[in-house]
Amino acid sequence: MTLFDVIFQGNDAVYGLTEKAVDDAIAKYGADKKVGFPGTAYSIPCYYAVTGTKVGTLGELKDALAVVKTLMTREAKLNDALMSGVATALLAEFIEVLKYIDNDTPYEAPYTGHLPDPVIRELGVPLVTGDIPGVPVIIGAAPTAEEGAALVKSYQEQGQLVTLVGGIIDQCAEQKVKMGANVRVIPLGKDITAVAHVVSVAIRAALIFGNIKPGDAAGLMAYTKERVPAFVNAFAPLNEVIVAAGAGAIALGFPVITNEDTFAVPECLIPKVPVEKMNAASLEARNIKIKITKVDIPVSFGSAFEGEIVRRGDMQVEFDGSRVDCCELVHMKDPSEVEDHAFELIGPDFDEFPVGSKQSIAYVVEVAGKNMQADFEPVFERKFHSYLNCIEGLMHTGQRDMIRIRISKDTFNAGFRAKDLAEVLYTQIKNEFAAVVDKCQVKIYTKPEDCTRIRHEIAIPMFDKRDERLSSMTDEAVDVYYSCIMCQAFSPSHVCIVTPERLGLCGAVSWFDAKATHELDPNGPCQVVTKERPIDERIGEYEDVNEAVKKFSQGALDDVSLYSIMEKPMTSCGCFECICGIEPFSNGVCIANREYAGQTPLGMTFSELASMTGGGVQTPGFMGHGKHFIASKKFMKAEGGIARIVWMPKDLKDQVADAVNKTAKELYGIDNFCDMIADETVTTDPEELVAWLTEKGHPALSMDPMM
């Protein structure tokens, strides 16, 4: 049989199954029964993206089947084969969505099934920075469980986001491979149709970050091909349904690499690849480059371990800054004071602590370099969290003197000691900041009295000094801002303008970060933007900023304001931590953060709100932003500032309360302003919200109308 015949046959088979499943569901629930995936504004995503039509009921799903049928043409041409592949993926999504009727959680651990929008928004940054270099989709069972697990681990060690479908999941479980989003191994489901969930991720990335209009199938396929680094590893034996699904993957630009002896299509379908060569062959086929960070420590090191959790029972030792004196510090020194790669341990090593004990630690990284500036100290320091978490079996949380580190027994037993922690810090600082760091040495203190002294006599005064500088850092106090286009790999027309009082909307790039990024790589993603020719100070519009935005968005945007959400608001890439949108009844705005899954008074979830903007498009009334921006005096300053905030989820409110209250006091003289901001425990109903706000005397109610 020819390759295309196999694809057509697989596609026909899936069509038959889907048609029957939809008909059965209609017979059981009726055509008006609601269908959809939870946590997405694009339901049902793949079909919506390809056709531009949303499906909400079984009846509409039946109509959609007829549309899918039109894709299933049968001329022996690649176009027909690819479109039949796309049709197969859409049909798989139909079968999957039926599982969600009257059940938000048809998948049980370890299976994940559908992945909601916020997960994708969170993936945006690591994908663009190359932190997640690729997305392998592994289908079927490897010849042996050992080989399968080894392949999955090989991807995991490279920091790839591994998704699994079918027999490989049992193989991983058998081989005790840790699975879960936090370790970047996602078991989607047992059936081949579960592959629709990762296709859905790729497709929603195009809608969220790429501003691809639903229905623009060609634009969609070009986006996924160019910007989503996914690929398929399918294990023999391949049946016609897998081959048909594979054609769908190829249509989206994802090569299929298999150990099966089948047809070859250069760079698209690569057969007869031994399992041990699949990793290398796949990376080459998808043109994925792995940044190699070889750190000489006794355990693995890689971004895949960043989200790993060390539980109390598995813990060898813990350093807890909330209970005892701890701190982490980067300190700029004179070159004569630093000996490159020197390490000093002052106090006992990890093997001298009782198992499961709580200890003090202070690690000080001293750096020197001709181009080093004190302003970079906190920039490096904020990276420690990520560096240390990449160590297998080590968990790091917090920052400054409020850190907590846990080291697992396995890692300790592998020989991990203080010198290894120092080695990680040294290697990573030198790797990443070579442009400004000529010399670097690490000192680790583990005696409680040293830690107390360092914390209170050195660290805290330094932190205070930095905070003072930071608080004096206003937009007015600096001569330049920075552009950040780190996300353009994903969102080709978005530009962030980063100012001291407005960090990047992803929350990851402060003005200092942008400055450091610029100095480290002068031709890189962050460029100096002058602000010498103001147009309108009220909304924060400058001729030079506009010119920069126009240039860096390749002409997609003409003008932006820095301080308004109604007039020329800044665009979003889609990676934003929070979204705020106007709430017309109260004359204010509601904010939702990515982690919040519930409803807002706007009648929309975070995902639905987020879908209103993103992709580098200006949407007055909606704005993506970082969490820390909420307490900024420049937060929608043009519309009156934070006094407009009428609602945000409780968790978010708790996180930002101190800072917001402080700003409100300074701006308006209001004490405990957060107590006037409603949350989901108060209401998600707009009328009740207004009543509650009236009762609290919220300032927004008496402000000028926003619209």
Add this chain to the structure above:
Amino acid sequence: MAFRPYTIEELEAATNRLLETGAKVGADSYQSRLKNQTPHCGFGEKGICCRICRMGPCRITPKAPRGICGCDAHGIVGRNFLRFVAGGAATHSDHGRSICYTLYNAKPDGPYTVKDPEKLIRIAKEWGVETEGKDIYDLAHEVAYMAMEEYGKVFGTQRWLSRAPEHTRELWHKADIEPRAIDREISCSMHMTHMGNSSLPEALIRQSLRAGLSDGWGGSMAGTEFSDVLFGTPKPVDTSANLGVMVEENVNIVVHGHDPALSELVCDYAEDPEMIELAKSVGAKGITVSGVCCTSNEVAMRRGIPMAGNFLQQENVVLTGACEAIVVDVQCIFPALGPLSKCFHTKFITTSPIARMPDSDFIEFDVDDADKQAKLIVETAVRNFKNRKPELVHIPQLKTKATVGYSVEAIKKQLNVVTNSQVDELDTLQPLVDCITSGVIRGCVAMVGCNNPRVRPDTAHIGLMKKLIENDILIVASGCSAQAAARVGLMDKEAREICGTGLKTVCELADIPPVLHMGSCVDISRMCVLVADLAKQAGCNISQLPVVGCAPEWMSEKAVSIGNYVVATGIDTFLGVEPGVSGSDQITGLLTGGIRDWVEAAYTFEPDIDKLGDKMIERIEEKRKSLGI
């Protein structure tokens, strides 16, 4: 802006504008001469006019079914056909011989050097010549001498036949059509067709295949291979095409013909600072060399010299009024260029004793002093700039981008970009085999041959190519067909946008245009090597490959010789112009069917271009079906 190829109407509008200039100066044109020659002689059309002896001429009618000697229509048609083939084979092969002779005279400090020593060593090894420790020029002379011996060897068959797959060689042996010495096959053809020799259709057609093979797997192959040794094996190079490549402010030299030897040196001198200085001193900004016909293909493939046009554009370049010199070597040169050039300031410079014409300046090419002649030619052109008549100058602003230079070696190298180093071998045709086997590409068509005013110029070439690439069929092209493609933009990599999804994907991945320029008309020998390698790589016979050949607008004897060796190699060949055999159902039957028993391929004659395209696609799909792919 989205890619759009030029339309035939746009090309014709440019020609019509130039013809207005022609009318102004009282110039003649092929269009007007065609009118004078229409209708053509009906007996000639059918091939039933015999002028071989002076008892005649005889022509066959229902009332006179035999000539004076008693030869019937089948014998007359067959003899005419064989003589036609012999003419073509002689022409290509003599061109090849001239290249061998140039190589024989190559020296490190002479006008001709060995630019691709690796290829020379490869050929030497193929021929069993000891290469170790040998001076490259000694080796060049030895191999060139051996190559020239192929023309007159007393015993044995052509050396290059060993490049064909085993099965093909067996077929040739069984059919008794393995070509012996090249000159012998041509002599033998002339002998067989002399008064009182063969009139048996089968014998005449057998010899026509053998004479064709002596060209494709003999003389033409020598021409291609040793041109590569002398001037470099083509690799992808960007250039431009259509009349707009001529530059009004510059001295324009147009090279035309087939043999690259002299034009290579003309190109060298056009880049010479001394000559450029001279050009500036006469008021020009610089010197532009562009090409017409196959000389153009040769210098485009190897050095990116722009292509002004194909066969039927040769008068147009003069009609621009901006052509300082049209320099010709051999073949396909209109004698009309002499009188036409006299209507303008253009120097018509002939260079070969093979192609002497009235109203031309003859600067004879001589291998030892070729640099002096090339310099003289460039200087003559430059000094002629001041004689331009500005009121007559008009260069149509049609210009396309083209990537050319796809020798077999270059194709294999290019395919490396789609291999996966973990599992694939490099420098093979396997990726192409995979694309064909999986159906992503349905097959390949070799588009070749001339223009012919019998067909609205270039419509067949371009119409067919567009249709084929829309249907995911990859095209390799040579000669004037390749130039037709380049002229409208089909050799621009952007042309993938008008391909079917399969071919478009392949073009994108492999970074190639959908129409691959493989060279001049002798370079159809490259296509023979390509299919031979493809069959070996795929593990099947050449005749099983979903590959066909097509010459939709052919006109010359060379084209029929080519057709014969392509068919004899096992590739079904589709002609848009019938080769003058309709007067004999036996000859027609052999060519379109009977020879399939010998060589597993045959001709299809179809003047309806649309049907011709359908038939090719149909044949390709049939072949796929029988392979089960």
